[in-house]
Amino acid sequence: MIVVDFVVEDMDLRLLVQLGVIAFTFLMLINASALLVYAERKVMGFMQQRYGPYRVGPHGLLQPLADILKLLMKEELTPKGADRWLFTLAPILAVTAAFAAFATVPFGAETTLFGLLDEPVKLGVADINVGVLVVFALTSMGVYGIVLAGWSSNSKYSLLGGLRSSAQMISYELSYATALSAVILLAESLSLRVTVDAQAGYWFGVIPRWYVFLQPVGFLIYMTAAIAETNRAPFDFPEAEQELVAGYNTEYSSVRFALFPQAEYINMTTAAAVATDLYLGGWHGPFLPVEYGWIWFLVKVGAILFVYIWVRWTVPRYRYDQLMQFGWKWLFPASVINLIATAALVLSLNA
Amino acid sequence: MPETLVFYLLSAIAIGASALVIGQRNPMYSVLLLIASFGALAGLYIQLQAPFVAVAQIIIYAGAIMVLFLFVVMLLNAPQEDAAEWDRTHPLRRPTISRFGGLLAALLVVQLAWALLSARGVEAPVGAGAVADTGSVRALGRVLFSEYVFAFEATSVLILVAMLGAVVLARREGES
Numbered sequence: 299m300i301v302v303d304f305v306v307e308d309m310d311l312r313l314l315v316q317l318g319v320i321a322f323t324f325l326m327l328i329n330a331s332a333l334l335v336y337a338e339r340k341v342m343g344f345m346q347q348r349y350g351p352y353r354v355g356p357h358g359l360l361q362p363l364a365d366i367l368k369l370l371m372k373e374e375l376t377p378k379g380a381d382r383w384l385f386t387l388a389p390i391l392a393v394t395a396a397f398a399a400f401a402t403v404p405f406g407a408e409t410t411l412f413g414l415l416d417e418p419v420k421l422g423v424a425d426i427n428v429g430v431l432v433v434f435a436l437t438s439m440g441v442y443g444i445v446l447a448g449w450s451s452n453s454k455y456s457l458l459g460g461l462r463s464s465a466q467m468i469s470y471e472l473s474y475a476t477a478l479s480a481v482i483l484l485a486e487s488l489s490l491r492v493t494v495d496a497q498a499g500y501w502f503g504v505i506p507r508w509y510v511f512l513q514p515v516g517f518l519i520y521m522t523a524a525i526a527e528t529n530r531a532p533f534d535f536p537e538a539e540q541e542l543v544a545g546y547n548t549e550y551s552s553v554r555f556a557l558f559p560q561a562e563y564i565n566m567t568t569a570a571a572v573a574t575d576l577y578l579g580g581w582h583g584p585f586l587p588v589e590y591g592w593i594w595f596l597v598k599v600g601a602i603l604f605v606y607i608w609v610r611w612t613v614p615r616y617r618y619d620q621l622m623q624f625g626w627k628w629l630f631p632a633s634v635i636n637l638i639a640t641a642a643l644v645l646s647l648n649a
Numbered sequence: 650m651p652e653t654l655v656f657y658l659l660s661a662i663a664i665g666a667s668a669l670v671i672g673q674r675n676p677m678y679s680v681l682l683l684i685a686s687f688g689a690l691a692g693l694y695i696q697l698q699a700p701f702v703a704v705a706q707i708i709i710y711a712g713a714i715m716v717l718f719l720f721v722v723m724l725l726n727a728p729q730e731d732a733a734e735w736d737r738t739h740p741l742r743r744p745t746i747s748r749f750g751g752l753l754a755a756l757l758v759v760q761l762a763w764a765l766l767s768a769r770g771v772e773a774p775v776g777a778g779a780v781a782d783t784g785s786v787r788a789l790g791r792v793l794f795s796e797y798v799f800a801f802e803a804t805s806v807l808i809l810v811a812m813l814g815a816v817v818l819a820r821r822e823g824e825s
Contacts, residue, residue, distance in 0.1 A: 384677070428786065431704040438712035442684070445716070449677065449723050457723065464720050468713065488701075488786060 315419050323423050327400055331563035332362035338607050345611045366556065374552040377452055384450035389550070389557035392443025396564035399436035402429035403571045404491045406581050406592035421592055422491070429490040430478060433572055437527065440565060441467045444529070444546050447558070451549035459545030462618070466526060466533065469625040474523035476633035477516045480640040481509050481576045490572070494580030498588075508579040513640070517577045519633045521605075524569035526625070528562060531610040533621060570602035571595075578602075656696055663689035676722045680715060687711045701786045 336351065339361065343350025351358030376385055406421030426432055441464055448460015485493040499507050510517045526533040547558045574580055578598045581591025616624065666686035673679045687710045694703035793801050 381677075384681075426700065428700050428704050431701070431708065435704050435707040435712055438708065438716075441712075441716055442719070445719055445723070446681075461720070461723060464716055464723075468716055468720075471713070 312417070319419065319421065320423050323400065323405075324397065327397060327564050327567060328560075330567045331560045332366070334563040334566065334603065334607075335362045335365060335559070337603070338610075341604070341607045342611050345608075369552060369556040372552040374554060375549070377549045379452040380549065381450040381452070384446050385549075386554065388443050388447035388450060389554045389561075390443075391446065392440055392561040393557045393564070395436055395439040395443060396561040396568070399433050399440070399568050400564070400571070401436075402426050402432045402490060403568060403575060404429075404494065404580070405571060405595050407588040409589050409592075420491070425491055426489070428488045430482060430488050430493070430572075430576075433490075433568065434475060434478065437565065437568065438467070438471055440561065443558075443561065447550065448546040451546075453549050455543045455548045456546050459548070463529060463546060466529070466621065466625075469622060470523045470526035470533075470629070473519055473625065473629040473633045474527055476630070476637050477513075477520040477523065478576065480513055480516045480633075480637045483637075483640050483644050484509055484512060490575045490580075494575050494582065497579040498582045506579055506582065506584070508577060508582075510577040513577065513636070515632065515636045516640070517573070519629060519636065520573060520577065521602075522629060523633075524573065525606065525609065526621075528565045528569055530562075530566065530606060532613040532615050534610075534615065566603060566606055567599065570599045570606070573602055574598040652696060656693070659689045659692040659696070662686070663693070677719075680718050680722055683718075684711050684715050687715070701789060 336359065340350040340358070349358075351361035354360040354364045376382060401423045402425075404420065404422030404425065408418035408420050444463040445460045448456045448458070448463065451457070481493065482488060485496045487493055487496070493509075497506070497508050501507055501511075505511060547555055550558065574595060579594075580598075581588065581595045583591070583594035583598075586594055663686050666682045666689065670679045670682045670686065673682065687706060691703040691706045691711075694700075694706060
């Protein structure tokens with residue numbers, strides 16, 4: 299349940315600790331989006347044989363700060379004929395859905411913070427028994443931000459970007475959810491924390507019991523669909539700049555514009571964190587005790603995010619009809635076959 | 650006590666948003682208000698100890714069906730309804746039809762009142778003991794595929810038929 303059950307006596311301390319965890323998660327996500335901007339520009343630079351940002355701070359580390367300051371000082375424009383309410387609501391919706399989707403993603407085992415606390419605290423905002431579904435539901439809410447931004451701008455390019463986005467997200471959500479279902483079948487739970495703990499230990503003493511080894515196809519489908527869900531290249535049709543200027547955010551400026559890339563980077567982080575929890579064993583890994591598992595978690599999320607950026611600057615954009623054909627004729631059937639095979643396997647092993 | 654407050658708040662949002670859906674001239678706003686109404690309903694399901702139903706409500710209705718609605722509204726780029734034009738020409742404005750509609754609405758109100766007055770035993774949540782918090786999905790699945798399997802399968806066949814029908818209707822003559 300969302301309502302956290304506190305014992306009344308020591309409610310104050312536990313409430314404070316829980317609020318601390320929530321505030322920490324929130325700040326972590328904001329920082330993640332800023333760091334991802336830097337990482338993206340730096341990795342892109344290396345891939346194009348140049349340095350990337352280098353002037354602001356050591357090795358350009360303060361570049362995200364400079365970017366944000368620049369955006370804050372820009373004029374906020376609202377195009378003529380735009381729907382004022384929805385034009386403002388759209389970026390807020392996008393970024394709210396992105397933040398909220400992380401709420402049920404656990405990122406570490408129980409820890410006492412190096413002995414600071416009497417009782418161990420679970421690292422993660424909320425531990426809900428249908429956690430996977432909550433992440434999925436709130437991620438799919440993000441499409442409204444983009445669609446409304448496209449519609450309310452009163453611009454053809456924006457509208458086309460919004461339309462493409464809704465079509466693309468509906469098409470790839472199916473494969474995404476079907477790939478998730480296979481893991482749910484294996485873990486026999488909808489709770490992300492239970493799923494992670496089911497991946498503790500080793501096969502034959504060497505291979506970690508991560509679901510990526512049982513679900514290699516599912517993992518690939520999940521990653522592909524996640525890239526499409528977060529509108530990243532090679533599936534970044536909502537903002538295909540050669541065709542649509544900048545897509546759904548063409549008419550946006552200043553803070554309202556800044557919220558869209560922020561939502562995108564937070565969605566990337568969430569997708570990577572969920573992939574880590576579901577397929578890569580979350581905070582379980584060799585060498586480190588579970589207490590320090592969050593280090594493994596960060597390493598895994600970082601690796602997935604690097605692959606995300608790597609793919610973006612390596613693979614050219616698909617054509618739109620290719621995107622739809624790939625989604626419906628290849629990815630979706632593959633994920634359904636994967637789900638049926640997994641179900642058959644689980645049934646035969648349990649019988 | 651806070652639960653009661655939240656219940657009334659969510660109910661107010663659900664009812665208010667639903668009423669406003671009909672009142673809007675802009676179909677875009679109608680769609681968004683309907684989503685708000687669905688969100689409030691999901692909150693009510695959580696209060697009824699049914700988190701799975703709440704999340705399913707969000708995923709299916711708010712996440713999938715309403716996106717399709719929005720898609721259609723945007724594609725048609727429906728303009729704001731012109732009230733005067735609507736009043737003059739719309740077939741639903743014919744007196745016989747509107748009288749029939751009024752009769753149906755009155756019947757609905759009577760039926761609702763009757764149903765609410767004759768309802769018994771609504772004080773305790775249904776099956777709260779049987780559906781423990783971790784087993785909610787499992788229990789639901791078990792009931793769905795044993796007790797209600799016929800209704801479940803019939804519904805899925807119905808949806809399949811509707812989908813095929815839409816494909817047949819959308820296909821133009823002469824195309825293969």
